[in-house]
Amino acid sequence: MTVSSNDPFHIKRRGLMLVLSSPSGAGKSTIAREILATDPNITLSVSATTRPKRPGEVAGRDYHFVDKTDFNLMINRGEFLEHAKVFDNYYGTPKKPVMDALSDGHDVLFDIDWQGTQQLAESAPDDLVRIFILPPSTQELERRLYSRAQDSAEVVAKRMAKASDEMSHYFEYDWVIVNHDINESVQLVRSILTSERLKRRRQVGLSDFVKRLREGAD
Secondary structure: OOOOOOOHHHOOOOOOEEEEEOOOOOOHHHHHHHHHHHOOOEEEOOOEEOOOOOOOOOEOOOEEEOOHHHHHHHHHOOOEEEEEEEOOEEEEEEHHHHHHHHHOOOEEEEEOOHHHHHHHHHHOHHHEEEEEEEOOOHHHHHHHHHHOOOOOHHHHHHHHHHHHHHHOOHHHOOEEEEOOOHHHHHHHHHHHHHHHHOOHHHOOOHHHHHHHHHHOOO
16 A cells, blocks of 8 residues: 555555535635645546547546446446436546555545535445535625636526525535635645544554554564
8 A cells, every 4th residue: 555645654544535516616626626736645536428528638637438338338337436417428437446546545536516426425435525615605606607707697697596506415515615715725625634634544554553653663
């Protein structure tokens, strides 16, 4: 098992699955990018999808691109931690690369919605850390959506309508952050990561470490 320099005393530990969820515009993707850019011991989960590859996308980095037949076979073989149909395409999280990463002491970040999070909670509850990001107000959420200049007024209205339902699932999460300030929210996520990494049940090398301490070994 690989041991990260971020782990106190270099004690072997099992990695964790960090889920960030929020309504569109609340800031989870910005937070995720900052965490991934500054923490070497966490990587982004790469989903499988049946949608066509877009210009600039790289297979294996952005998505694992598969056809619908192969995707359905993977479902039947139980190879997904979670999966869903979005419009006419399927998306899912392959189980093996995530479980391998966790066994090696590496954390995996998921930028998914509450439905995907529920499936992860069913398939790997002990490895899961769930954080929900809330906006400070509906007015601020709407302002952020418009300020991105990515969507029409009609699309923004649809995202706002969907946000109400998404926010009602906050109680299914372990941690809730109200994103008043993005830098503060990033620091809060880092604090949660540190706390979760220190949990006794994840420090699988702790018993051996304590045994050596008691025996007076260096």
